Amino acid sequence: MNESGFQLAMHQASLYEGQSAVFMAPSANLMVDAMDLQRGDQVLDLACGTGLVARAARRVVGTDGRVVGADLNPAMLAVANSIEPEIEWLQAPADRLPLDDEAFTHVACQQGFQFFPHASAAAAEAFRVLRPHGRLVATVWATPGHNPYIETQLAILAELDATVAESARTATPVKADEMMVGVASDAGFTEINVSLLEHTVEVADVEAFFLSQTASTPWAPVIAMFTADELQILAGMFAARLKAPGAASGGYLLRFASHMLIARKEPFDELS
Numbered sequence: 711m712n713e714s715g716f717q718l719a720m721h722q723a724s725l726y727e728g729q730s731a732v733f734m735a736p737s738a739n740l741m742v743d744a745m746d747l748q749r750g751d752q753v754l755d756l757a758c759g760t761g762l763v764a765r766a767a768r769r770v771v772g773t774d775g776r777v778v779g780a781d782l783n784p785a786m787l788a789v790a791n792s793i794e795p796e797i798e799w800l801q802a803p804a805d806r807l808p809l810d811d812e813a814f815t816h817v818a819c820q821q822g823f824q825f826f827p828h829a830s831a832a833a834a835e836a837f838r839v840l841r842p843h844g845r846l847v848a849t850v851w852a853t854p855g856h857n858p859y860i861e862t863q864l865a866i867l868a869e870l871d872a873t874v875a876e877s878a879r880t881a882t883p884v885k886a887d888e889m890m891v892g893v894a895s896d897a898g899f900t901e902i903n904v905s906l907l908e909h910t911v912e913v914a915d916v917e918a919f920f921l922s923q924t925a926s927t928p929w930a931p932v933i934a935m936f937t938a939d940e941l942q943i944l945a946g947m948f949a950a951r952l953k954a955p956g957a958a959s960g961g962y963l964l965r966f967a968s969h970m971l972i973a974r975k976e977p978f979d980e981l982s
């Protein structure tokens with residue numbers, strides 16, 4: 711049986727908010743811009759993790775609106791709740807949401823669909839909980855070639871531990887755009903559009919960032935077995951293989967790109 715991916719322990723989830731958020735928070739903000747939210751809207755952040763999208767959405771919809779963050783992972787939800795307890799956090803699998811039909815104007819899902827064991831069922835649940843005319847906005851990394859930081863990290867760790875190779879394929883699937891279009895279309899969504907959501911992050915010390923950010927991922931145990939000296943060698947190998955331009959300040963410019971799907975739930979009576 712397939713299992714849900716990207717499951718973190720409590721200490722990893724706390725680090726996720728400080729480390730992976732360096733590049734996940736900017737894309738959460740861009741995603742929320744693309745959702746075209748209005749004050750008072752109702753938003754479900756599916757596979758919300760520590761709530762980066764939910765918090766950005768709440769800043770727009772305000773207290774007149776409603777934001778719910780749903781995730782399978784209790785550690786992620788505990789961190790989310792400690793940051794913004796005013797948001798409703800819900801522990802639930804994406805393919806079985808304990809939420810009413812037609813409760814939301816928008817469903818957002820940043821880097822979640824590749825980890826769902828039943829992506830089609832998750833898309834069907836997103837369709838069910840959306841109001842007529844509601845929108846699904848979902849991202850999955852665009853690979854290969856668009857995300858040098860993530861791809862280099864996973865390639866190096868996969869050489870050290872074969873299990874990382876498998877979870878790397880899950881985290882960065884090829885043709886994620888086709889997968890998302892397929893499940894959205896099967897679920898009944900229309901006006902399906904996929905574009906590239908891109909951003910760049912400047913990191914001052916890419917070796918230190920590699921080590922600390924990896925600790926906030928499911929593959930943290932791979933680097934936990936090394937001594938401090940060995941980790942420095944590993945980080946040096948990573949920096950040597952990373953193809954990223956230097957910043958004027960002396961740091962690195964890291965590019966990230968995701969396929970972003972936007973789809974609409976058209977009321978049945980408007981379908982010809």
Ligand SMILES: C[S@@+](CC[C@H](N)C(=O)[O-])C[C@H]1O[C@@H](n2cnc3c(N)ncnc32)[C@H](O)[C@@H]1O
Nearest residue numbers: 714715716757758759781782783803804820825
């Ligand atoms: C890479 S994290 C992204 C988290 C968050 N969306 C963000 O932007 O930071 C992937 C998330 O998917 C969640 N997840 C994986 N499988 C799931 C499932 N079947 N149902 C709900 N959440 C799931 C994980 O627990 C994790 O929080």
